[in-house]
Amino acid sequence: MSLWEYANPVRFMQVSGRMLPWVAAGAVIGTVGGLGWGFLTPDDFRQGSTVKIVFLHVPAAMMAINIWVMMLVASLIWIIRRHHVSALAAKAAAPIGAVMTLIALATGALWGQPMWGTWWEWDPRLTSFLILFLFYLGYIALWSAIEDPDSAADLTGVLCLVGSVFALLSRYAVLFWSQGLHQGASLSVQSGERMSHVYRYPLYLAMIGFGLLFLTLLLIRTRTEIRKRRLAALLARETRA
Amino acid sequence: MLALLIRDLRLAVRAGGGFGLGVAFFLILSALVPFGVGPDRAALAPVAPGILWVGALLACLLSLDRIFALDHEDGSLDLLATAPLPLEGAVAVKALAHWITTGLPLILAAPLFGVLLQLPPAAMPWLIVSLLVGTPALSMLGAFGAALTVGLRRGGLLMSLLVLPLYIPTLIFGAEVTRRGAEGLGAATPLVFLAGITLGALALIPFAASAALRVNLR
Amino acid sequence: MRLLAAEGLAVSRGGLRVIEGLGFTLDAGEALVLRGPNGIGKTTLLRCIAGLQPPAAGSIVLAEDAVAYAAHADGIKPALSVAENLAFWARVFGGTGAAAALRAMDLEALADRPAGALSAGQKRRLGLARLMVTGRPLWVLDEPTVSLDAASTLRFAEVVRAHLDGGGAALMATHIELGIAGARALDLTPYRASGAAPARPHSFNEAFA
Known part of the structure; x- marks a missing residue:
C-alpha cells in the first residue's frame, strides 16, 4: 500500500483519530515540560530572568517558518497530485x-x-517576521473570500507558491536594507556552543513540544475541515436532488 | 498580441481617467506629506525617496482591478482564453498596457513631485531609473493579484492585501537606489537587485497569473 | 472530417456532476442542437467543449484551435465602434472577412457607431458576427438567438447554414427551431447524472460526499 492512501479522506480520518490522543499527550508533555523546566532555570548573568522568554520565543518563531514550509509542501501536493485532504491541511x-x-x-x-x-526595532529578523505575518494574512483572507472550495484550493495554492518566493526575496531584501541589532550569539539556537546546557535542553524540549502542539492542532483543524466539507457536500447533494 | 495592446490602450484613452487618475493621486499624496511632516527642507529631503516610491506603488495599486475585471464582466476574457493567443501572453500584454497607462505617467511626473518633496537634484536621475526598472514588476505582480481576485465582487481590498506584501522587495530596492543616489553613494548594487526582481517577475508571473485566471474562468 | 468526438463525458457544476456518460460526434457540415430542461447542464457542457472548464471525466477530442465560442456575454467594448470591436477579434483570431460579417448580420449601417449605443439585439448580432471572423470551423453557441427579432433569427440561421456548407460545424443549445435542414437534436435528459459516487473524485463535493 502506498503512502498516498493516507490522503483518502476516510483513511485519513481513521488514522488521524487514532494518532490524535498520543500526539496531544506528547504536545502537553513537551510544552508544559519545556516551559516549566525553562521557568526553573537560573537567571542569566547578563539578561537576568528575561532570558526565560526564549523558551516561548524561539519555538514559536521556528514553528512560524516551519508551518509556512509545510503549507508550501501541502499546496504542491495538492497542485500536483490533487489530494483534497492536502489542500485542506494547508488551509488548516x-x-x-x-x-x-x-x-x-x-x-x-x-x-x-x-x-x-x-x-x-526595524531589525531584519523582526521585519521578516512581520512580512511573514502579512503573507499569512493574505493567504487566510483569500481562502475565506472564495466560496467555491475547488477554486479556493487552486488559487490559494498558486498564491502560496508565489508568496513563498517573495517571502524569501523579502527576507534577503530586508537583510540588505538594514543590518539590524538582533543578537545572534547568546540567544540563537544554531550557535549552540555559546548557549549553556542549562538553557539548551529545556529549549529543545519546548521546541519538540511546539512541533507536537502544531501537529495536534493541525490534525484537529484538518478533521474539522473535512467534516465541514462533508457537510457542505451532503447539503449540496440534497439541494440538487 | 499587438492588437490586444492597442485595444487596451485605446480603451484607456477613450474611457478617460486611465492616465490621469494615478498621477493625480500621486500628486495629492506628495502634496499631503509636507502637511504631515512639516515644510522643513531638512525634514522632507531624507524621507522624499521613500515617500515617492510608496506613492508610486499606491498609485499603481489603484488601477489594478481594471486589468481584468471589465474583460471578465463582458465576456472578453472567456473569448481571449479560447483565442489562439496563449493566455500567458494575454496576461503579459495586459500588464504592459497597465504599465503604459499607469507606470509611465508616474515616472514622467515623479521628478516634478520630487521637487515638491525637496528631493536632492543628485537623486533625480536615480529616482527615474529606479522607477523605470521597478514599476514593470509592480504592474506584473498587480496583474497576478488581479487574476486571483477577478471573480470576486468586492475583491479590491483583498487584492491590496495580497499584492502589497509582494511589492516589498521591489519597494526596498527601489527606494534604496534613490536614497543612495541622494546621498551620493554607489547605487549599482540595489539597482541590479531591482532589475533582477523585475526580470524574474516578468518571466514567471505570467504563468502564475494565467493559471489563476483559468481557475477563475471555469 | 471529424471535428469533435466526446466519449464517456461527465461535467460538473458547483462541484457536482450534472451530466455523465455522454458521448457524441460532430463532423464537418453537421449541426447538433442540445436539448433538455433548464439546469441540465447545457451551458456547462458547452464551456467544457470550448476548453474553459475541465470535464469531470471522459474525453473530448478536438482539432487544435477549432472552437469559436459564443455565450450570453459577447465581449463587446462599449467605448469602441462596431467595426473596431469586430476588427479586434479578427486580429486576435487571425481571421478575415470583417466586412462580409458586418453585411451578413446587417450591421453595415451601424459600423461606425460606438458599441455602447447598440440595442441588446444589435449587440447580439455583433457577437454573432464575431464568430464569422474567427475563421474557426466549430461554432459552440449558447442560446445564440436570445434577444434577436424574427428577421435577425432567420438571418442568423442563414449564416449558420452557410458556415455548415463551407465545411464548418455547429454545436448549440437553443430552445427555438432554427430551421436548419439536417440538424440533429441531442436530448441530454437521459444523461442526467445519477448521483452515484464516481470512481475518481474530481471536486471537493465529490471527494467528501
Missing part, C-alpha cells in the same frame, strides 16, 4: 502559523523592551 495550518508568528513578534517585543530599550 495557516491560522496556526499566523498565531505562531504573532507569538514570536509579541514575545520579541516584550523581550526587546528590557534588552534593547525599545518595543520595536
Whole structure:
C-alpha cells in the first residue's frame, strides 16, 4: 500500500483519530515540560530572568517558518497530485502559523523592551517576521473570500507558491536594507556552543513540544475541515436532488 | 498580441481617467506629506525617496482591478482564453498596457513631485531609473493579484492585501537606489537587485497569473 | 472530417456532476442542437467543449484551435465602434472577412457607431458576427438567438447554414427551431447524472460526499 492512501479522506480520518490522543499527550508533555523546566532555570548573568522568554520565543518563531514550509509542501501536493485532504491541511495550518508568528513578534517585543530599550526595532529578523505575518494574512483572507472550495484550493495554492518566493526575496531584501541589532550569539539556537546546557535542553524540549502542539492542532483543524466539507457536500447533494 | 495592446490602450484613452487618475493621486499624496511632516527642507529631503516610491506603488495599486475585471464582466476574457493567443501572453500584454497607462505617467511626473518633496537634484536621475526598472514588476505582480481576485465582487481590498506584501522587495530596492543616489553613494548594487526582481517577475508571473485566471474562468 | 468526438463525458457544476456518460460526434457540415430542461447542464457542457472548464471525466477530442465560442456575454467594448470591436477579434483570431460579417448580420449601417449605443439585439448580432471572423470551423453557441427579432433569427440561421456548407460545424443549445435542414437534436435528459459516487473524485463535493 502506498503512502498516498493516507490522503483518502476516510483513511485519513481513521488514522488521524487514532494518532490524535498520543500526539496531544506528547504536545502537553513537551510544552508544559519545556516551559516549566525553562521557568526553573537560573537567571542569566547578563539578561537576568528575561532570558526565560526564549523558551516561548524561539519555538514559536521556528514553528512560524516551519508551518509556512509545510503549507508550501501541502499546496504542491495538492497542485500536483490533487489530494483534497492536502489542500485542506494547508488551509488548516495557516491560522496556526499566523498565531505562531504573532507569538514570536509579541514575545520579541516584550523581550526587546528590557534588552534593547525599545518595543520595536526595524531589525531584519523582526521585519521578516512581520512580512511573514502579512503573507499569512493574505493567504487566510483569500481562502475565506472564495466560496467555491475547488477554486479556493487552486488559487490559494498558486498564491502560496508565489508568496513563498517573495517571502524569501523579502527576507534577503530586508537583510540588505538594514543590518539590524538582533543578537545572534547568546540567544540563537544554531550557535549552540555559546548557549549553556542549562538553557539548551529545556529549549529543545519546548521546541519538540511546539512541533507536537502544531501537529495536534493541525490534525484537529484538518478533521474539522473535512467534516465541514462533508457537510457542505451532503447539503449540496440534497439541494440538487 | 499587438492588437490586444492597442485595444487596451485605446480603451484607456477613450474611457478617460486611465492616465490621469494615478498621477493625480500621486500628486495629492506628495502634496499631503509636507502637511504631515512639516515644510522643513531638512525634514522632507531624507524621507522624499521613500515617500515617492510608496506613492508610486499606491498609485499603481489603484488601477489594478481594471486589468481584468471589465474583460471578465463582458465576456472578453472567456473569448481571449479560447483565442489562439496563449493566455500567458494575454496576461503579459495586459500588464504592459497597465504599465503604459499607469507606470509611465508616474515616472514622467515623479521628478516634478520630487521637487515638491525637496528631493536632492543628485537623486533625480536615480529616482527615474529606479522607477523605470521597478514599476514593470509592480504592474506584473498587480496583474497576478488581479487574476486571483477577478471573480470576486468586492475583491479590491483583498487584492491590496495580497499584492502589497509582494511589492516589498521591489519597494526596498527601489527606494534604496534613490536614497543612495541622494546621498551620493554607489547605487549599482540595489539597482541590479531591482532589475533582477523585475526580470524574474516578468518571466514567471505570467504563468502564475494565467493559471489563476483559468481557475477563475471555469 | 471529424471535428469533435466526446466519449464517456461527465461535467460538473458547483462541484457536482450534472451530466455523465455522454458521448457524441460532430463532423464537418453537421449541426447538433442540445436539448433538455433548464439546469441540465447545457451551458456547462458547452464551456467544457470550448476548453474553459475541465470535464469531470471522459474525453473530448478536438482539432487544435477549432472552437469559436459564443455565450450570453459577447465581449463587446462599449467605448469602441462596431467595426473596431469586430476588427479586434479578427486580429486576435487571425481571421478575415470583417466586412462580409458586418453585411451578413446587417450591421453595415451601424459600423461606425460606438458599441455602447447598440440595442441588446444589435449587440447580439455583433457577437454573432464575431464568430464569422474567427475563421474557426466549430461554432459552440449558447442560446445564440436570445434577444434577436424574427428577421435577425432567420438571418442568423442563414449564416449558420452557410458556415455548415463551407465545411464548418455547429454545436448549440437553443430552445427555438432554427430551421436548419439536417440538424440533429441531442436530448441530454437521459444523461442526467445519477448521483452515484464516481470512481475518481474530481471536486471537493465529490471527494467528501
